[in-house]
Amino acid sequence: MMEQLAAALAAEEAAIYAYGLIGVHLKDNEQDRARAAEQEHRERRDLLVDRLDDLKASAAPNPPGYALPFEVADxxxxxxxxxHIEDGVAQAWRVVLPVTTDTERADALSAMTDSAIRATRWRKLGGITPLTMAFPGRAG
Structure with a gap:
């Protein structure tokens, strides 16, 4: 379980980093959505750090920057x-589901669902189709 939680933590940290780059290219109301998404990822990151601490586990330190899959210029x-980021976060949380307790599973499912919903909203704003994934959180 610690490995899956550490991967979810890495995905949350990558999302926080990415939203700093994303927000500067969006319109005013979209920037508000990006700030809200970043804040939610920060809250989930903090919960994961606490949970890993409870388990006496540590995650690898986050890098000073992340490699992006493509240039963000507009x-x-x-x-x-x-x-891309929200799909990745959903994928990271999906693998947490089978290795957790009932309470933690509900939290992981909520995190996965929230990311899938945000990804759909971003797709809609960007005119990206299809709007949804057949199985949110599943790679490919």
């Missing part, structure tokens, strides 16, 4: 990155 690429 609104279109920023929205694509937001989709």
């Amino acid at each position: 609104r279109t690429s920023a929205l694509r990155l937001a989709v």
Whole structure:
């Protein structure tokens, strides 16, 4: 379970980093959404840090920067990155589901679902189709 939680933590930290780059390319109301998403990822990150501490586990230190899958230079690429990040977070939380207790499973499912919903909203704003994934959190 610690390995899966550490991967979820890494995904949350990557999302926090990415939203700093995403937000500067969005319109005013979209920037508000990006700030809200970043804040939610920060809260989930903090919960994961506490949970790993409870388990007496540690995660690898986060890097000073993250390799992005493509350059973010405008609104279109920023929205694509937001989709990419949220899909990645959903995938990270999906693998937590089978290794947790009932209470933790509910939290992991909520995190996965929230990311899938945000990805869908970003797809809609960017005109990216399909709007949803058949199995949110599943790679490919």
